Amino acid sequence: MVTYLEIFILAVVQGITEWLPISSSGHLVITQKALGLNLPLIYSVTLHVGTLIVILTVFRKDIVKIIKALTKADFKTEEGKLALYIAAGSIPIAIFGFTLYDFLKSLFSSLPAVGTALLITGTILFVSEKRKGNKKINTKNTLIIGLAQAFTIIPGISRSGITVATGLLQKIDKTAAFKYSFLLAIPAIIGATIFEAKELTTATIDIAPLLLGATVSMIVGYISLKLLQKIVMNEKFHLFSYYCWTVGTAILIFTLIQ
Template sequence: MNIFQALVLGIVEGLTEFLPVSSTGHQTIVAGLMGIKIDDPSVTSFIAVIQVGAILALVLYLWKDIQRLFLAWVRGLRSADQRRDPYYRLAWLVIIGSIPIVIVGVVGRDLVKGPLRSLWVVAAGLILWSFVMLYAEYKARQTRKDTDLTLKDSLLIGGAQALALVPGVSRSGATISAGLILGVDRVTAARFGYMLGIPALAGAAVLETPDALSGGVGLWPTLVGTVVSFVVAYFTVAWMLRFVSRHTIRGFVWYRLGLGALLIVLLSTGVLSATGV
């Protein structure tokens, strides 16, 4: 992978990681269009590592929320009185909600890095999950805030996040949809899903960094992709949270359906191959 390709993939990562359109799906499509073998372990490791930039952007943007949760959690561990703080409970819900993707990610790591990288899988994920998003908007009542979340909510939203390991589904699309179905308002669902994404993305990056640096991608392309994803992701997060405060996520559905259909056409006509080569 050269510097230009790393730059492009960094932009794609930053633009799509926190939108309900599937960052992995878009990375896979763009990599295929650039002639990069998308089922190469070093490439999948590179894509996981440049997510560090997106993580740092998210942490920076949500720093006050993260600080409040962390301090409430620490105080609650030390004092029984402090455990009445709703943010102490919310901190535990973020921790518990992160467990499903850790389990699925570790158990299915080889599957995620191999067979699921097919562009046919991406097309299917984009199209099929779109109907879940439409159903979520149909069911949306938005009567619940972050302090109303329960252990069941945390596990269900966390379980939905684990489904996003399938390229095309989308981490934010999955968590926002699950939140809406559970009656949570869009902004809370988005922010909670983003919180769950921090340990998930960080864990993936830690696991994949050695392969990315030593498996053929190299230090400089990895560094460029990470820095670019950081800058682009920061502005994307800010835009997305403003967007969901005023709009539904149906607009993303039509984009996903169109992209999935286009991808099927490109694959069927041989313009793209399932593995990008």
């Protein structure tokens, strides 16, 4: 049985790492191992709901404009095009998650997988700093970013890190890359929430810890998202690569000496 303190710790970790480019899923695996926990995925999904609310709050104006464009079927405006780009970019992760669900679920108990994935994340973050540009997003860009997002289901591959970095590598304007990355997260998180909701009917779960986790991850997540926005704008994004390399290497060394 998970305690309130344990769910609080997990929620803080989720809130901090969901938006910073260091992989929330990877850190949740590490934290659960450290606490000796093996929670149903519904707990992870609930924590993601808290951070989803953060996106809906921070990007509410953009979301309203996109919804208005959709209701008018107006795909010639910037918002209308963005709606299509989000839809196109969401296809790869839907296919990837649905077809490889059982394999991906097994990775959430694998520290070596997390360590290796963090090394990959760090490398991509580091390389992305070398590419700067002011290009606008187009269909090709969105499909490539969407494909990159598909791999972020793997714990240790940072969703925010990889999607923003992929945009920067294509010389997309940093503001546009940041916005698209997080708007693209909305259908991915909603899809994961719906897909994992079936666990509520197959396991006896106390609702109170879930509500605590969602609330804490929402508050902490809001702070970390605002922090990441400043980091991207100040072109310090690549500095997280050193953290990912350090933690990834430490995990692999730990698993070898165990």
